[in-house]
Amino acid sequence: xxxxTQAPTSQILAAxxxxxxxxTQDMRHNAMYWYRQDLGLGLRLIHYSNTAGTTGKGEVPxxxxxxxxxxxxxxxxxxxxxxxxxxxxFCASSVRLARYNEQFFGPGTRLTVL
Amino acid sequence: QQQVKQSPxxxxxxxxxxxxxxxxxxxxxxDYFPWYQQFPGKGPALLIAIRPDVSEKKEGRFTISFxxxxxxxxxxIMDSQPGDSATYFCAATLTAGGTSYGKLTFGQxxxxxxxx
Numbered sequence: 737x738x739x740x741t742q743a744p745t746s747q748i749l750a751a752x753x754x755x756x757x758x759x760t761q762d763m764r765h766n767a768m769y770w771y772r773q774d775l776g777l778g779l780r781l782i783h784y785s786n787t788a789g790t791t792g793k794g795e796v797p798x799x800x801x802x803x804x805x806x807x808x809x810x811x812x813x814x815x816x817x818x819x820x821x822x823x824x825x826f827c828a829s830s831v832r833l834a835r836y837n838e839q840f841f842g843p844g845t846r847l848t849v850l
Numbered sequence: 851q852q853q854v855k856q857s858p859x860x861x862x863x864x865x866x867x868x869x870x871x872x873x874x875x876x877x878x879x880x881d882y883f884p885w886y887q888q889f890p891g892k893g894p895a896l897l898i899a900i901r902p903d904v905s906e907k908k909e910g911r912f913t914i915s916f917x918x919x920x921x922x923x924x925x926x927i928m929d930s931q932p933g934d935s936a937t938y939f940c941a942a943t944l945t946a947g948g949t950s951y952g953k954l955t956f957g958q959x960x961x962x963x964x965x966x
Contacts, residue, residue, distance in 0.1 A: 776859065778939055779956040826893050833952035836882055836945060841893030
């Protein structure tokens, strides 16, 4: 693999179900991010991780949790999905959190919560 | 609170024309302003970026104009081509300190369509 992979590509989920979106990068980047993309709202940061073992809250963290057990993986979990979490989710990474670092994005996961 | 406001939401341009997308920010501490380009079904990718110590940056047909006093910056696409049809996002961040440190705040996005 090269870059960032996300799984699944798309998912339809019943409200109240638990769901984990997977993200893996092979660039050995320290920082990773989860965004949701909604029409008219742009990309909004959900959670981020500066380095393995640390996580932080972004702009819209409620209803989501993340973990960073190692450098490569950064899963996003919806503990009990609600329809307002219907969105396209992007994982991204950068060399470091700070300074002028380019963020590299994965292909996205389209999630529909019914 | 939308700290970066982008307009227009959509833009239609004829081939060869100039596409202009505008962004305004609120946090005067922002000190790095990238633009990302997103093709349908793909993740965004960095297109061009500017630091506030310059008023303009040009890369090929793409130019960022920056007005620090007005807290505004814009993307100009010269000689627009159908292959430029994509969604464009402006963004802003802090590179040293503050709650937005190292994290991008994105604008709402502009869907650009370039007709042949």
